[in-house]
Amino acid sequence: SDQRLYLGMDFGTSGARFALIDKHGTIFSEAKREYPKYMSEETIDWIRSWKTTLFSLLEDVPVNLRQLIASISIDGTSATTIILDSNTGESLWRPFLYSESCPDALPMVKSIAPANHTVCSGTSTLCKLVSWWNIEGANKTSAVLLHQADWLLWLLHGKLGVSDYNNALKVGYDPEVESYPPWLLSQPYSQLLPSVKAPGASIGFLKEDIRTKFGFPKDCVVCTGTTDSIAAFLAARATEPGKSVTSLGxxxxxxxxxxxxxxxxxxxxxxxRLDDKWLVGGASNTGGAVLRQIFTDEQLEKLSDLINPMEASPLDYYPLQAVGERFPLADPEMAPRLHPRPQSDVEYLHGILESIARIEAKAYRLLKDLGATQVEEVFTAGGGAKNEKWIRIRERVLGLPVRRAIQTEAAYGAALLALKGAQHN
Ligand code: ADP
Incomplete structure (x- = not known):
């Protein structure tokens, strides 16, 4: 038969998954692996753990389906940075993890980058690169920088130094003009920067030894990936301007x-950037963590059942886990507001859910005021997406259709990128 399948893999914070789909997006197989967490000198050897997980997942793909796989793509955690020796392919330093901060590099980065640029944060890929560059004795001449997804994909295709413009944003790449900016290219460490393609662009064929070992077809191509949060957005298939995904985690x-x-x-x-469109993002500190401080997930379900979502709650809260908010209100001093607490827990929960919906509405208003396309339809992902009453409350408060996203796994979004790469090949 001429049936072809597309393999997406997601390397998230706690483990990795794959999803295998056909051209209609139907899932043929999926599986999950935890990272094995090999230790080396008292720290986790992430290079070995991720590499082992990659090949374990390939083994998890049912043998009879492997022959049908036309393309592969992978997403990884944003700003997870690996520096390799281009001669040996060995890493020159332990990986810098997504959440790791390199404040030592911040003054230098701030002195070269435009004010408020994405790289001006201690966790940016550029700060990680500069921090490594400043280490005495670092082997600089043959070094190359890859993001986690680039590196995993490289293990499959073997062409060193390829990235995508989603992963490369935090190292300073400008996806609008499709190049690194002059202020970055004039730095000596710019020689480490990978070349950049669109996410879901074909890079090359799967390496022959891997292909024959696992039984993938001869024409199987490996495609550029993206970050894990963008892959999760792609999974929802909100492909028109004005469509959005709210994650209620x-x-x-x-x-x-x-x-x-x-x-x-x-x-x-x-x-x-997503091809000819832009994916605009913002994150509030409100959300499910506050709910979990007050109610168990079981209580949330039982109490939600008793809420009338058509009725507006008069309670006006600003649920936060700790002091400080950034979006849609930028106020590092903002205190959580969860009082007065009514006698009835149903009314209390109603007030909290409705208050979070108002924050969501304010967030979409702010994006519009900043110049983004007006939101028309909202998909929802995360633990809060299963709450039907909350969805109804949000529809009323937002004045928009709100739906639970059918697919929310980043691995599914990566599989869609593989499909894209195979179609354009
Ligand atoms: P994350 O991955 O960001 O930790 P999840 O997407 O797993 O979070 O979602 C977990 C959150 O979902 C919890 O904070 C919890 O309060 C919330 N949650 C779980 N069940 C419900 C529910 N029925 N209604 C609203 N929120 C819920």
């Missing part, structure tokens, strides 16, 4: 597809 994160690019460092709002 521990925090509330918004990603809106827009025809134009907006940035505002005050609110932590910035845009990733």
């Amino acid at each position: 521990s925090t509330l994160a918004i990603k809106l597809l827009s025809t134009n690019r907006i940035e505002d460092a005050r609110f932590g709002v910035y845009s990733h």
